Amino acid sequence: MTVTAYVAVFSxxxxxxxxxxxxxxxxxxxxxxxxxPSPPSLPVLGHLHLLRKPVHAALARLAARHGPVLSLRLxxxxxxxxxxxxxxxxxxxxxxxxxxxxxRFAALDLVTFSGTTxxxxxxxxxxxxxxxxxxxxxxxxxxxxxxxxxPVAAEVRAAARRMYRAAATAPGGGAARMELKRxxxxxxxxxxxxxxxxxxxxxxxxxRDEDDAxxxxxxxxxxxxxxxxxxxxxxxxVGAANTWDCFPLLRRFDVFGVxxxxxxxxxxxxxxxxxxxxxxxxxxxxxxxxxxxxxxxMIAVLLSLQKxxxxxxxxxMIMSLCSVSASVFLSL
Numbered sequence: 202m203t204v205t206a207y208v209a210v211f212s213x214x215x216x217x218x219x220x221x222x223x224x225x226x227x228x229x230x231x232x233x234x235x236x237x238p239s240p241p242s243l244p245v246l247g248h249l250h251l252l253r254k255p256v257h258a259a260l261a262r263l264a265a266r267h268g269p270v271l272s273l274r275l276x277x278x279x280x281x282x283x284x285x286x287x288x289x290x291x292x293x294x295x296x297x298x299x300x301x302x303x304x305r306f307a308a309l310d311l312v313t314f315s316g317t318t319x320x321x322x323x324x325x326x327x328x329x330x331x332x333x334x335x336x337x338x339x340x341x342x343x344x345x346x347x348x349x350x351x352p353v354a355a356e357v358r359a360a361a362r363r364m365y366r367a368a369a370t371a372p373g374g375g376a377a378r379m380e381l382k383r384x385x386x387x388x389x390x391x392x393x394x395x396x397x398x399x400x401x402x403x404x405x406x407x408x409r410d411e412d413d414a415x416x417x418x419x420x421x422x423x424x425x426x427x428x429x430x431x432x433x434x435x436x437x438x439v440g441a442a443n444t445w446d447c448f449p450l451l452r453r454f455d456v457f458g459v460x461x462x463x464x465x466x467x468x469x470x471x472x473x474x475x476x477x478x479x480x481x482x483x484x485x486x487x488x489x490x491x492x493x494x495x496x497x498x499m500i501a502v503l504l505s506l507q508k509x510x511x512x513x514x515x516x517x518m519i520m521s522l523c524s525v526s527a528s529v530f531l532s533l
Contacts, residue, residue, distance in 0.1 A: 247274030276447025352395035394425040434466040474520040
């Protein structure tokens with residue numbers, strides 16, 4: 202036999218041995234549990250070979266063969282698939298506490314401050330504290346209304362002025378073709394940034410002119426543009442399924458370089474958010490940090506809470522709550 206044949210035989214024996222060991226360990230953990238039916242699986246891979254694109258069609262075929270509730274093994278992860286509306290309703294009504302905590306994924310932990318953001322942290326006292334801060338201090342009806350009539354409305358007026366100037370200076374006599382997708386994207390991201398840290402408002406002078414073309418010339422502030430670039434990189438890395446979430450061995454050695462890329466994007470995002478927090482802290486500590494009739498930004502509200510309870514409202518918690526706003530923006 203050649204060296205290649207020996208390597209192939211050894212790899213097959215190793216895969217079978219690992220599958221047997223992992224199967225015994227999994228069966229001991231699940232002893233006494235009534236697991237849903239499951240199709241035959243392969244060593245190490247489990248049922249990954251059955252999830253062909255489109256994935257929802259593959260799951261529908263499996264459900265038609267094995268029932269509305271079935272169990273799959275994706276590498277080292279056990280998964281329960283629910284394809285019935287009645288069963289899904291039962292999961293989130295009668296058994297809602299069992300599904301209150303989301304599963305932990307290594308790639309997602311890297312970008313969510315080790316799973317401490319509001320959508321990803323475990324259900325408990327910390328999650329209730331985050332929810333209270335978000336509902337009472339950040340997303341109350343009064344605050345949302347004032348932000349909509351203040352910085353958000355200002356961003357809408359600025360976007361309308363930019364489109365009017367572009368049409369007025371066009372050679373077609375007051376008519377111009379515009380790419381609304383880019384402009385609406387800039388409007389939403391600019392409104393988001395104004396809600397979080399007010400960069401455009403803080404960079405203006407106190408004697409702000411509503412028709413100041415120079416202040417409103419750009420679709421996005423430099424801060425919003427940097428935030429957009431960071432979100433684009435992180436969304437491309439975390440938005441898709443990562444193989445190393447199913448195979449911890451790949452995560453340990455970072456075979457595909459995914460961890461290195463995610464950590465580089467996370468360091469860039471954290472440095473950006475920390476700069477926003479530090480700038481808002483300096484502004485907040487000034488005597489004239491808040492102008493008359495001006496609504497505080499999200500970071501300013503959290504910094505005011507940090508003064509009374511610094512051990513709870515840390516900079517990391519502030520940045521995690523700001524990152525939740527970014528997640529909402531990504532879902533648009």
